[in-house]
Amino acid sequence: MKANQLQVKQIRLNIGGVSILNDVSFSLSEGDRVGLVGPNGAGKTSVINCITQFEKRYQGEVTFSNKLLNKENPQDLPKYKIIRTFQNLGLFNELTVLENFYIAAHQSFESKLKNVFKLEKEVKQEALTLLEHESINLHDIVSDLSYGQQKIVEFLCALIQRPSVLILDEPAAGLNDFEKNRMIEMILKKQQELNFSLLVVEHDVNFVSTLCQNVVVLQSGELLCSGSPEEVFKRKEVIQAWIGESNV
Amino acid sequence: MSVKRQIISWICLLGLGLLASFFLPPYFRYLLGLMAVYSLASIGMNFLTGYTEQISLGNAAFFGIGAYVFAVLQSLQINSVISIIAGAVLSGIIAFIVGFLTIRVKDIYLAVGTLILPLLLLQVTKGMDITGGTGGLSVFPLVEQENGSSLEVAIIIVITSIIGFVSSLIANSFIGRAFHATRLSEHGAVARGIHVVKYKVVAFVLSAILTSISGSLYGVVVGYITPELFQVMISVNFLIMAIVGGRGSITGSLLGSAFVVMIPALFNVIGLAQWQQLGLGIGMGVTLLLFPSGLVGILSLLVKRRRVAINESKPVASETN
Numbered sequence: 242m243k244a245n246q247l248q249v250k251q252i253r254l255n256i257g258g259v260s261i262l263n264d265v266s267f268s269l270s271e272g273d274r275v276g277l278v279g280p281n282g283a284g285k286t287s288v289i290n291c292i293t294q295f296e297k298r299y300q301g302e303v304t305f306s307n308k309l310l311n312k313e314n315p316q317d318l319p320k321y322k323i324i325r326t327f328q329n330l331g332l333f334n335e336l337t338v339l340e341n342f343y344i345a346a347h348q349s350f351e352s353k354l355k356n357v358f359k360l361e362k363e364v365k366q367e368a369l370t371l372l373e374h375e376s377i378n379l380h381d382i383v384s385d386l387s388y389g390q391q392k393i394v395e396f397l398c399a400l401i402q403r404p405s406v407l408i409l410d411e412p413a414a415g416l417n418d419f420e421k422n423r424m425i426e427m428i429l430k431k432q433q434e435l436n437f438s439l440l441v442v443e444h445d446v447n448f449v450s451t452l453c454q455n456v457v458v459l460q461s462g463e464l465l466c467s468g469s470p471e472e473v474f475k476r477k478e479v480i481q482a483w484i485g486e487s488n489v
Numbered sequence: 490m491s492v493k494r495q496i497i498s499w500i501c502l503l504g505l506g507l508l509a510s511f512f513l514p515p516y517f518r519y520l521l522g523l524m525a526v527y528s529l530a531s532i533g534m535n536f537l538t539g540y541t542e543q544i545s546l547g548n549a550a551f552f553g554i555g556a557y558v559f560a561v562l563q564s565l566q567i568n569s570v571i572s573i574i575a576g577a578v579l580s581g582i583i584a585f586i587v588g589f590l591t592i593r594v595k596d597i598y599l600a601v602g603t604l605i606l607p608l609l610l611l612q613v614t615k616g617m618d619i620t621g622g623t624g625g626l627s628v629f630p631l632v633e634q635e636n637g638s639s640l641e642v643a644i645i646i647v648i649t650s651i652i653g654f655v656s657s658l659i660a661n662s663f664i665g666r667a668f669h670a671t672r673l674s675e676h677g678a679v680a681r682g683i684h685v686v687k688y689k690v691v692a693f694v695l696s697a698i699l700t701s702i703s704g705s706l707y708g709v710v711v712g713y714i715t716p717e718l719f720q721v722m723i724s725v726n727f728l729i730m731a732i733v734g735g736r737g738s739i740t741g742s743l744l745g746s747a748f749v750v751m752i753p754a755l756f757n758v759i760g761l762a763q764w765q766q767l768g769l770g771i772g773m774g775v776t777l778l779l780f781p782s783g784l785v786g787i788l789s790l791l792v793k794r795r796r797v798a799i800n801e802s803k804p805v806a807s808e809t810n
Contacts, residue, residue, distance in 0.1 A: 293680070295676070295679070315679045315680070316678075316679045316682050316683060316684050316685070317682070318680075318682075319680070319681065319682035320682065324680070325680055326680075327676065327677065327680070331674055331676055331677030331680050332674070332677065333669060333670055333673040333674060333677060334673065335669070335673060335737075336666075336669060336673070340666060340669070343663065343666055344663075344666050344667070344669075344670045344678070344681055344683070345681050347663055347666070347667060347670075347681050347682055347683050348681075348682040350662075350663035351663065351682075357662065357663065358492070380796075398681075402681070402682075
């Protein structure tokens with residue numbers, strides 16, 4: 242049995258008297274691919290904001306390899322190799338793809354002050370390898386790329402941070418079916434190569450079913466159920482949560 | 490930009506500056522000295538406003554501190570280099586404190602907050618004997634010889650080129666990239682492990698140091714300093730240099746300082762000195778209307794066109810990677 246790597250224990254989040262999350266608990270083991278799903282407003286992004294400490298007003302515990310993360314600052318999470326992406330892209334649009342890769346490797350630059358030029362060469366080489374088979378030039382300005390290409394760049398920038406746990410916030414949003422399939426292929430390939438655990442927040446049931454081994458379903462800030470995608474997406478309460486009781 | 494290209498660019502600029510300092514007539518040599526001096530303040534303002542989007546109207550304080558510390562220490566027979574460094578260190582320390590205190594204040598509130606320091610120093614310098622009161626202080630030339638102004642401007646150009654080159658290295662390093670990241674997406678920067686508060690304070694301190702050195706050298710070029718150096722318009726001028734030149738660009742900072750010095754001088758030369766400020770205003774308006782990203786936008790446009798032309802001439806397969 243694999244050891245739990247990331248544990249979320251009884252997370253509660255109240256903002257202005259409104260309950261956003263209520264007793265949400267789940268865990269992620271090494272090499273897992275878990276989907277965090279639910280309808281709009283279910284609290285999915287709030288959960289990952291709590292995990293990555295962007296949201297500090299929560300109660301409960303977030304641990305990584307038994308180390309409590311509650312008191313850490315969000316900029317310290319990359320130290321633990323917990324890396325996240327954003328629903329609305331966390332790229333730096335005015336900069337080139339290469340500069341975005343350099344920024345993704347920022348902590349390596351800070352810790353290896355003496356070898357910055359060598360490190361720049363290494364990051365550039367790694368970026369070139371990651372972009373192999375992509376029609377993206379390292380010197381392209383990010384805002385000149387298509388939305389699908391920007392999603393790919395954000396994912397690859399996250400990889401250059403060598404994640405142990407990679408949290409993707411809606412990686413399929415705004416992509417067409419072809420791009421979604423490519424994204425799934427790419428994520429699976431890179432996960433196999435780099436062996437990270439994956440937590441994916443996503444609306445798209447097909448995307449999650451193909452990509453993830455397990456899903457955690459949230460509704461109105463509460464954990465509705467969890468299990469394999471085949472099992473979970475057949476459940477009546479999940480279908481009700483997704484499309485409404487009157488449509489079932 | 491690669492380090493090699495930066496070295497070549499700065500050596501070319503230094504060479505041109507040195508040539509000009511020896512061959513230009515006195516008035517234009519004086520303007521060249523001013524441009525060199527202001528370029529440091531412009532780079533300083535750009536680190537703050539252009540790179541990390543912190544608007545400061547208080548940089549005149551550091552300009553004045555640099556000028557006054559230099560002039561006072563010079564009158565005490567202390568070595569010029571030590572005097573410049575002393576002003577820079579004092580400015581850096583004050584900027585660290587101010588930067589830390591104002592870190593939670595943003596935009597126009599930060600601009601107004603930073604005004605306190607120059608207003609305070611304006612009153613202090615007016616009232617103190619050591620600073621020469623409202624009459625200010627004389628600053629002696631760096632080179633005590635007849636016709637030494639060429640050599641003096643040359644020395645200033647060497648100093649500003651070295652500091653400009655170091656600034657350029659910083660701007661193109663992980664520090665400059667962290668500044669950009671902080672400005673473009675704070676959340677994105679934090680997710681990459683960038684300590685946003687730390688880098689904002691670093692930008693503030695760096696800006697103060699460069700502005701202070703600029704102030705010290707300004708005294709040398711002009712020959713005297715007055716409390717007017719702490720006026721808000723001085724900070725506004727630095728802001729104009731950074732914005733008109735091009736936000737987030739060292740090249741833009743140099744172009745911005747040339748713009749602010751040369752446009753009024755041009756009006757002066759053609760005998761329309763009374764229209765200088767109007768000319769500067771119209772020039773700013775036209776530049777920002779045609780090139781919202783500043784004068785450096787003209788260069789970027791040319792580079793982009795050239796890149797597109799090169800890409801179009803290549804076969805499709807070689808476009809990638």
